[in-house]
Amino acid sequence: MGTVVTASCEHCKYRQEFHLGGGLGGVSLERYLHLLPEQEREVLLAMKQEEKINRLEIGNRLVCCETCREDGLYQKTVFCITDRGGTKQVFGIRCARCGGELQSYGEAKTLEAQLPCPQCGRQFLTFQRTGLWD
Ligand SMILES: [Zn+2]
Ligand SMILES: [Zn+2]
Secondary structure, three states: OEEEEEEEOOOOOOEEEEEEEOOOOOOOHHHHHHHOOHHHHHHHHHHHHOOOEEEEEEEEEEEEOOOOOOOOOEEEEEEEEEEOOOOEEEEOOEOOOOOOEOEEEOHHHHHHOOOEOOOOOOOEOEEEEEEEEO
């Protein structure tokens, strides 16, 4: 189960819903692999085949690219892997346009985030939890 978070701007009419968190029940890596760029897909599959993955969490985060800012704010499916040695790696967190690492916010972090409105840039967005999704 995930949370629907609505971002709104008091200055302009920007309003956008984001589906954050889980909801990707019965997580199967293969089912969501197509969401990753090819290079990351190969790395992940190799880890799986070598049985290096100890824990896998797939969920949506709110993301934005601080480098190019081309796509504004959007939701993205992110893969968090903990390997057998306890090291965490995150996949699916690069900007498709410039390749830079995206800023990402999980549900709790989004509700506290101070992000300027991607439309007018004059006001911080207000985030509210407005529902659930699955
Ligand atoms: Zn605005
Ligand atoms: Zn970018």
